[in-house]
Amino acid sequence: MANLVARGQYGQVPRCARRCLHERSDRYISHLMSDLAIDIRNVVKRYDEHVAVSDLSLAVPQGSVYGLLGPNGAGKTTTIRMILNIIIPDSGSITLLGSPHRANGITDRIGYLPEERGLYKKMQVRRVLRFLAELKGVKRREADRRIDEWLHRLDLKNGEKDWGLAKVDELSRGMQQKVQFIGTLVHDPDLVILDEPFSGLDPINAQALKDAIVELKSRGKTVIFSTHLMDNAERLCDSVCIIARGRKVLDGGVAEVRGAHGGRMIALAVDGDGRRLVAPVLGDRRLISRVDDNNRYYEIELAPGADAQEVLRRVVATGAAIQRFELVLPSLHQIFLERVGARGIEPGMTDG
Amino acid sequence: MAKLLVVFRREYLERVRSKWFVLGTLLGPVFFILVAGAPRLIGGRGDGTRDVAHIEVIDATGAGLGARVVASLRERFPLSRAPYLTVVDESASAAAQDHAVLRVQRDEILGYLALGPATLAGDSVRYEGRNANAHNDVDAIRLAVRSQVLALRMEREGIDARKVAEFQRFPLELHTQRIGDKGREKANQLSAIFLGYAVALLLYMMIVIYGQAIMRSVLEEKTTRVAEVVVSSVNTDILLAGKILGVGLVAITQVLSWVVLSVLAMTYASPYLFGDQGRAAAVASAAGTVGAANSPGLGLLALGIPPIPLWAAVALFCCFVMGFIFYASLFAAVGAMVNSQEDVQQAATPVMLLLVSSVIFMGPIMANPGSTMARTMSMLPTSAPIIMPLRITLVPVPWFEVVGALSGVAAACAAAIWISGRVYRVGLLMYGKKPSLAELARWIKHAR
Numbered sequence: 192m193a194n195l196v197a198r199g200q201y202g203q204v205p206r207c208a209r210r211c212l213h214e215r216s217d218r219y220i221s222h223l224m225s226d227l228a229i230d231i232r233n234v235v236k237r238y239d240e241h242v243a244v245s246d247l248s249l250a251v252p253q254g255s256v257y258g259l260l261g262p263n264g265a266g267k268t269t270t271i272r273m274i275l276n277i278i279i280p281d282s283g284s285i286t287l288l289g290s291p292h293r294a295n296g297i298t299d300r301i302g303y304l305p306e307e308r309g310l311y312k313k314m315q316v317r318r319v320l321r322f323l324a325e326l327k328g329v330k331r332r333e334a335d336r337r338i339d340e341w342l343h344r345l346d347l348k349n350g351e352k353d354w355g356l357a358k359v360d361e362l363s364r365g366m367q368q369k370v371q372f373i374g375t376l377v378h379d380p381d382l383v384i385l386d387e388p389f390s391g392l393d394p395i396n397a398q399a400l401k402d403a404i405v406e407l408k409s410r411g412k413t414v415i416f417s418t419h420l421m422d423n424a425e426r427l428c429d430s431v432c433i434i435a436r437g438r439k440v441l442d443g444g445v446a447e448v449r450g451a452h453g454g455r456m457i458a459l460a461v462d463g464d465g466r467r468l469v470a471p472v473l474g475d476r477r478l479i480s481r482v483d484d485n486n487r488y489y490e491i492e493l494a495p496g497a498d499a500q501e502v503l504r505r506v507v508a509t510g511a512a513i514q515r516f517e518l519v520l521p522s523l524h525q526i527f528l529e530r531v532g533a534r535g536i537e538p539g540m541t542d543g
Numbered sequence: 544m545a546k547l548l549v550v551f552r553r554e555y556l557e558r559v560r561s562k563w564f565v566l567g568t569l570l571g572p573v574f575f576i577l578v579a580g581a582p583r584l585i586g587g588r589g590d591g592t593r594d595v596a597h598i599e600v601i602d603a604t605g606a607g608l609g610a611r612v613v614a615s616l617r618e619r620f621p622l623s624r625a626p627y628l629t630v631v632d633e634s635a636s637a638a639a640q641d642h643a644v645l646r647v648q649r650d651e652i653l654g655y656l657a658l659g660p661a662t663l664a665g666d667s668v669r670y671e672g673r674n675a676n677a678h679n680d681v682d683a684i685r686l687a688v689r690s691q692v693l694a695l696r697m698e699r700e701g702i703d704a705r706k707v708a709e710f711q712r713f714p715l716e717l718h719t720q721r722i723g724d725k726g727r728e729k730a731n732q733l734s735a736i737f738l739g740y741a742v743a744l745l746l747y748m749m750i751v752i753y754g755q756a757i758m759r760s761v762l763e764e765k766t767t768r769v770a771e772v773v774v775s776s777v778n779t780d781i782l783l784a785g786k787i788l789g790v791g792l793v794a795i796t797q798v799l800s801w802v803v804l805s806v807l808a809m810t811y812a813s814p815y816l817f818g819d820q821g822r823a824a825a826v827a828s829a830a831g832t833v834g835a836a837n838s839p840g841l842g843l844l845a846l847g848i849p850p851i852p853l854w855a856a857v858a859l860f861c862c863f864v865m866g867f868i869f870y871a872s873l874f875a876a877v878g879a880m881v882n883s884q885e886d887v888q889q890a891a892t893p894v895m896l897l898l899v900s901s902v903i904f905m906g907p908i909m910a911n912p913g914s915t916m917a918r919t920m921s922m923l924p925t926s927a928p929i930i931m932p933l934r935i936t937l938v939p940v941p942w943f944e945v946v947g948a949l950s951g952v953a954a955a956c957a958a959a960i961w962i963s964g965r966v967y968r969v970g971l972l973m974y975g976k977k978p979s980l981a982e983l984a985r986w987i988k989h990a991r
Contacts, residue, residue, distance in 0.1 A: 239985070275775040277972065303775040309768030314557060325549040326776040374772065 227286070228253040228382050228413035229274060234283030236269055236437075243269040244280070245437040251415055251430070253288075256408050258428035258445075259417040260527065266437040267417040268306060271386050275303055288381060299328045302380035306387040306417075308371045310359045316347070316370055317355040320377055327378035334377065341373040345399075365396060372403070383407055385416035389423055401427060421524035431523065435531040449520045452529070456521040457499055460488035465511030472505045483525070488515060490525060546777045547785050554760070554789025559796060568797055572805040595680045596623035598672060599643045599655040603636040604663045611691040612658065619687060627652065633659065640671075647672055656684060665692055739936035740909060743929050745798065746863055747902050750928070753794040753867070754874040754898075755891070757786055761878030761967070762887055770971045779968045787871045794867065858945050859932045865952045866928020869959050870898060876963035879970030881977055890977065901926030905933065912937040922948050924955035962987055 229251035236244040244266040251257045259267050272278045276292055285292040310319050324334035342348035342355045389397055404414050432442035473482045478497045483490040596616040602609025613628045631639045643655035654672015662668045668688050674680045694707045764770040873894045881887045908917040912934050921930040927948040934940050969986040
C-alpha cells in the first residue's frame with residue numbers, strides 16, 4: 192500500500208511525509224508491539240573515548256526484511272552485537288520476539304551471519320554444522336537430517352561428492368560461504384540477522400542470497416541485514432534505518448522514505464555539447480544544492496525553495512539539446528548522501 | 544548446561560580424534576620405556592667399565608684359586624669379555640704383574656687381579672686397573688674372589704664341590720628401609736624419587752602442552768572469526784568452561800592411556816625390547832650376586848611403581864586438575880588478548896615463566912624435600928600444582944600442608960577464572976593491536 196501511495200504522488204507528499212513517518216513509527220510501538228521482531232529503545236553504547244551507538248531506537252516488524260544502512264564505523268555491527276547479546280548496552284532496552292533479549296533461549300531463535308566469516312578450519316563440514324545446530328538446541332538426529340537437506344539444496348552434496356565429509360579448509364571460498372549460510376539457518380530461526388551479507392559474494396552467490404532472503408520472508412521469518420550497498424537494500428528491504436556516527440538518521444518503509452525525499456530530485460540528460468552549456472545553471476547554488484554527475488545523466492537536488500520549473504526554463508534557455516528531464520524519486524543512495532553527507536563517508540562506501 | 548556439554552564434546556572429540564593425539568598416545572610409552580632403559584642399553588654395550596671381567600687373573604696361590612675365580616667371573620658377567628688366567632710361581636708374580644700393567648696401558652685388558660698366599664689365607668687380594676676407583680666393579684670382583692676362597696676352604700673340609708656351588712646359588716637381595724624423624728620412610732627411595740620426578744614432570748608437560756593447546760584454540764577461534772558465531776549462541780563463560788574442561792579431559796585421557804599402555808608394554812614387550820639385557824639381569828640375579836637391582840631403570844620398571852596411599856593419589860589428582868584449570872585459564876586469557884601467532888608466544892611468556900619457575904627448582908627440592916624452599920614452593924599457588932606432588936611422593940607431608948596448598952591453588956584458580964573470564968569476554972571480539980597493561984586492566988574492570 193505504501194508503495195502505491197509513494198509511486199503515484201511523489202510530487203505532493205514531501206512536506207507532511209516526515210511527520211507521517213514519525214506518527215507511523217509511534218503507531219508501530221503502541222499498537223504492534225507484540226508484532227515486533229526487534230524493538231530497540233534508547234540504546235547507548237560507549238567505548239573508552241567514543242560513543243559507538245547513541246540513543247538508538249529501532250522497530251523491526253515481524254515478517255519484514257529490514258535494512259540497517261550506514262557507512263563503515265556507523266555502529267551497525269555494534270548494534271547487531273547488542274541485539275545478539277554479545278555486547279551489553281550501557282543503557283536502553285532491547286526486546287526480541289516479545290522477550291527481553293537476554294531471556295533464556297531467545298538466542299536459539301536467532302540466526303546470525305557475522306560480517307567476518309569463519310569456521311573451524313580443521314573440522315569436518317558436517318561436524319561443524321552439527322555443532323552450530325546443537326548450540327542452538329537442535330537435537331542431534333534432527334540436526335543431521337536438516338544438514339543433509341541443506342547440503343543437497345546448496346549442491347554441496349550430490350551423486351558424485353559429499354562435501355559434508357570434507358574438512359572445511361578443503362572447500363573453496365564460495366563453498367565455505369555456503370556452509371556458513373547453512374550454519375546460520377540450520378536451526379530454522381525466526382529472526383535472521385545478517386551483517387554485511389553481500390560483501391565478498393560473487394554475483395551468483397549474491398543472487399542466491401537474495402533469493403534466500405525473499406524465501407525466508409515468504410515463510411514469515413524476519414530478516415535484518417546491514418549493508419552499505421544501497422542498491423541491495425532498495426531492492427530487498429521493506430524498511431530501512433540509516434545510521435551514521437552512532438545515531439539514527441532516519442528510518443521507515445523504503446517507499447515512504449523515498450517518497451518523503453521526493454520532488455526535490457531531477458534527472459537531466461543533455462547531449463554532448465550540452466554538458467558544457469548547462470554547466471553555469473548547474474553551478475547556481477540558489478537553484479541547485481547538489482549535482483551528481485553520472486556521466487550519462489545528472490542527478491540534481493534542488494536547493495531549498497527552488498522550483499523545478501525554473502530549472503527547466505534555465506536549462507532550455509542555454510540552448511542545450513535536452514534528452515531527459517524528469518522529476519524522480521531519489522534512490523536510497525541519494526538520500527543517504529543527502530542525509531549523511533560526505534563526512535560520514537569512507538572509501539569503498541559508495542561502490543554500490 | 545546443555546550448551547556446555549555441546550562445547551565440551553566438540554573440544555574433546557575433535558582433539559581425541561586427531562591423528563596427532565593418537566600418535567602421541569601410542570608413541571608416549573615407547574618413548575618412556577626407551578628413556579627408562581637408555582642408561583642400561585647404553586651402559587650394557589660391552590665397553591668401558593661394563594666390560595668388568597676382561598682382566599688378567601694372576602694366580603700365585605698354587606691351589607687353583609685362579610681358575611675358580613675366572614669361572615666365577617665368567618658366570619657373573621656373561622656379557623663381559625672373558626678374563627685371562629695366568630698361573631705363576633709366587634716368585635714370578637711380581638714380573639707377571641709388571642707385564643699386566645703394560646697390557647692395561649696398551650688397553651688389552653681392563654686390569655689385573657693378583658691372587659697370592661695372603662688371598663688364600665683370607666687376608667688380602669690385589670686389584671689394579673683402569674676402573675680401580677669404580678666402587679661397583681671392585682666390589683663385584685672382591686665378592687667373586689671371596690666366594691671362591693670360601694668354596695675352596697669348604698672343599699678342603701670335605702664338603703662336596705657341587706654342594707658348595709649349590710650353597711652359593713642364592714640371590715639374597717638387599718631390602719633397605721630408610722628411617723626418618725617420623726619413623727620409617729618410603730620403602731624404596733630410588734623409585735620414590737623416580738616416581739616423584741616422573742609425576743612432577745608429567746604434570747608440567749601436560750599443563751604446558753594442553754594449556755597452550757587451549758591458548759591456540761582460543762586464538763584460532765579469534766583469527767578464523769568463529770568466535771563471533773559461537774558467542775552469539777552461547778555465553779563466553781560457558782564457552783571458556785567447556786573449552787578448559789574438554790581439553791583437560793583430553794590431557795587426562797592421554798595420561799591414563801600412557802599409563803595403561805606402558806604397563807602393558809612392560810609386561811609383554813620388555814623381553815623383546817631389552818633382549819639380552821633382560822636375560823643378563825636374570826642370569827646375574829640367579830647367580831646370586833649383583834642383580835637386577837643394580838640397573839636402576841630396568842629394576843624400577845620391573846619392580847613397578849611403589850604404591851602410594853590413596854589420599855596422596857587423590858591430592859595428586861586435585862593438584863593436576865586445579866593446576867591445569869589455573870594455568871589453562873591464564874593461557875586462554877592470553878589467547879584472547881592477541882591476534883596473531885607471532886604475538887601469542889610473546890604474550891604467553893609471563894605465564895610460561897610462572898610455570899617454569901616451579902620446574903627449575905625441582906632438582907634442589909628433590910635433593911632436599913624437607914627444606915624451607917621446598918615447603919614454600921609447595922605452598923605457593925603458582926608452583927604448588929607441580930611441587931606438592933613431588934614432595935608428597937618423596938617425603939611424608941603433613942595433611943594440613945597439603946590441604947593448605949590445595950586451598951591456595953583453589954583460590955588462585957577462582958581468581959584466574961574470574962580474570963580470564965573477563966579478558967576472554969572482551970578480548971574475543973577485539974581485533975587490532977595488542978592491549979597495553981592499562982587497557983587490559985580496563986577490560987577486566989569494565990567487562991560485564
